[in-house]
Amino acid sequence: AQSVAQPEDQVNVAEGNPLTVKCTYSVSGNPYLFWYVQYPNRGLQFLLKYITGDNLVKGSYGFEAEFNKSQTSFHLKKPSALVSDSALYFCAVRATYSGAGSYQLTFGKGTKLSVIP
Amino acid sequence: GAVVSQHPSRVICKSGTSVKIECRSLDFQATTMFWYRQFPKQSLMLMATSNEGSKATYEQGVEKDKFLINHASLTLSTLTVTSAHPEDSSFYICSASPSTGELFFGEGSRLTVL
Numbered sequence: 134a135q136s137v138a139q140p141e142d143q144v145n146v147a148e149g150n151p152l153t154v155k156c157t158y159s160v161s162g163n164p165y166l167f168w169y170v171q172y173p174n175r176g177l178q179f180l181l182k183y184i185t186g187d188n189l190v191k192g193s194y195g196f197e198a199e200f201n202k203s204q205t206s207f208h209l210k211k212p213s214a215l216v217s218d219s220a221l222y223f224c225a226v227r228a229t230y231s232g233a234g235s236y237q238l239t240f241g242k243g244t245k246l247s248v249i250p
Numbered sequence: 251g252a253v254v255s256q257h258p259s260r261v262i263c264k265s266g267t268s269v270k271i272e273c274r275s276l277d278f279q280a281t282t283m284f285w286y287r288q289f290p291k292q293s294l295m296l297m298a299t300s301n302e303g304s305k306a307t308y309e310q311g312v313e314k315d316k317f318l319i320n321h322a323s324l325t326l327s328t329l330t331v332t333s334a335h336p337e338d339s340s341f342y343i344c345s346a347s348p349s350t351g352e353l354f355f356g357e358g359s360r361l362t363v364l
Contacts, residue, residue, distance in 0.1 A: 182352050223294070
C-alpha cells in the first residue's frame with residue numbers, strides 16, 4: 134500500500150528566506166508524486182508533479198520539488214518565500230487505478246506554512 | 251489547467267434534511283470523479299469514487315445510504331447527504347482527472363448541519 138509522510142505539522146519562515154516543506158513516500162514500483170496547496174475554505178490547487186525525467190521539477194508560483202529516489206523523498210522548495218505563500222500544503226502519491234485513466238491519490242496529512250513578514 | 255466547479259460553496263441545513271452538492275468538470279470529460287471529506291486541520295479522506303453510468307465505489311466505513319453519489323454524465327457528479335446530522339458537518343471536496351493524469355479539485359463545499 135502507498136503512504137505519504139509529512140513530518141512537520143507547521144513550518145514557519147521569514148519572508149524572503151528559502152522554504153522547504155518535507156515529504157517522504159512509500160510505494161511499490163515507480164512513484165508518481167504531486168504537491169497541492171490549499172488556502173482556507175478552498176479546494177486544492179495543483180502545484181507540480183513528478184512522473185519521470187529530471188529529479189528537479191518546477192511548478193506554479195515559483196515552487197519546485199526535488200525527487201530523491203534513494204531517500205524516497207519529494208521535498209517542496211522555494212528560493213524566496215512570500216507572505217501570500219502561507220497556506221496548507223499536501224504531498225500526494227498516486228495510488229490505485231480507478232478506470233478510464235483516473236487514479237486515486239494518497240495524501241499526506243498536510244503541512245501548514247506560515248510566512249512571517 | 252483543467253477546471254472543476256463545485257456548488258454550493260457553503261450550505262447550512264437543519265438536522266434531518268438532505269443536501270445535494272454538485273461537482274462539474276467544465277472543460278473536460280471525466281468518467282471518474284472522487285469525493286473527499288476534510289475535517290478541520292486534517293488531510294483529505296477519500297469517501298468514494300464516482301463512476302459515470304455505474305454505481306459509486308465507497309471506501310470502507312463510508313455509509314453509501316447516507317452519502318448518495320450519482321454520476322449522471324461525463325461532466326457532472328452529485329453527492330447527496332441524506333438525513334443530515336450535525337456530525338456530518340464538514341468540508342466536502344470533489345476532484346476529477348483529465349487525460350493528463352493529475353487530479354484537479356473543486357473549491358469545496360462547507361456543510362453545516364444545525
